[in-house]
Amino acid sequence: MSKPILIFDSGLGGLTIYQALQQAMPGLAYHYLADSARLPYGLLTEQALTEGCVALIETYVKQAQVQLVVIACNTASTAILDVLRNRLSIPIVGVVPAIKPAAELSASGCIALLATTATIQRPYTDELIEKFASHCHVQKIACPELVHMAEEKYRYGYADTIQLQQLLGAVDPLVDTLVLGCTHFPILHAEIAACFSKKMRIVDSREAIVRRVRSLVDSQTEHPVSVYTDTSAVDSALFEKLVTKGFTKITSSFEAAPQEQYEMGSFKAV
Ligand code: DGL
DSSP: OOOOEEEEESSSTTHHHHHHHHHHOTTSOEEEEEOGGGOOGGGSOHHHHHHHHHHHHHHHHHHHTOSEEEEOOHHHHHHHHHHHHHHOSSOEEEOOOOHHHHHHHOSSSEEEEEEOHHHHHOHHHHHHHHHHOTTSEEEEEEOTHHHHHHHHHHHHSOOOHHHHHHHHTTSOTTOOEEEEOSTTGGGGHHHHHHTOSSOOEEEOSHHHHHHHHHHHOOOOOSSOOEEEEESSOOOHHHHHHHHHTTOOEEEEOOOSSOGGGOOTTOOOOO
């Protein structure tokens, strides 16, 4: 039986990556780890972000015998990938803004990157733009508000489209391709598309991550399971949503670090 894949994010955004992977490779076992206790990552210092994520992921990987980790968070990936790869011997797949496909697809040569403030400011993002989109005009737009909007939409099905419209009013009229550089943002894909009167191409990193993981994983397991663990409380709305997404074990663990605090398979209702 193959070992599980661990998908990690600050909250529910990485579930967009989980869903793409689960759909493409339903025979694998998936563990999802949400660090909701520290959401949003976009507001943490790089040091606090790195130390917390590395401790949490290392502990989980040892506990659950994971074969591969997907850092399903642009904000974390653009900061912690090198540190984590130096500490773990298993493959670590990072999710970074889909600048390359956007630059290839854009006809106007004008693209916009929507991401958290931290991702927008990271040198890693500038290097991606320099490497893959130096021939384009790239408008970088920090929209941390969309993280909470996406969390709300995932749990309760509601998004404040007036606020969204105001935020996206900043997009340059010449832009024809929008990069969703935060894994939370595809949760708002339909609402984002509806903010534009013209046809806007909207790209994210899901396809690339599916291809990368497919090339790295072991054979399928006979009993695929999906396990969800959160460093914060799981309320009943989220619990019900997760069940519909195929999670059979849902755990709420209130502490981030020591391994005995993981209670795999149990659910503390709030
Ligand atoms: N989902 C995250 C990302 O892709 C982070 C959101 C946040 O915690 O600020 O960047």
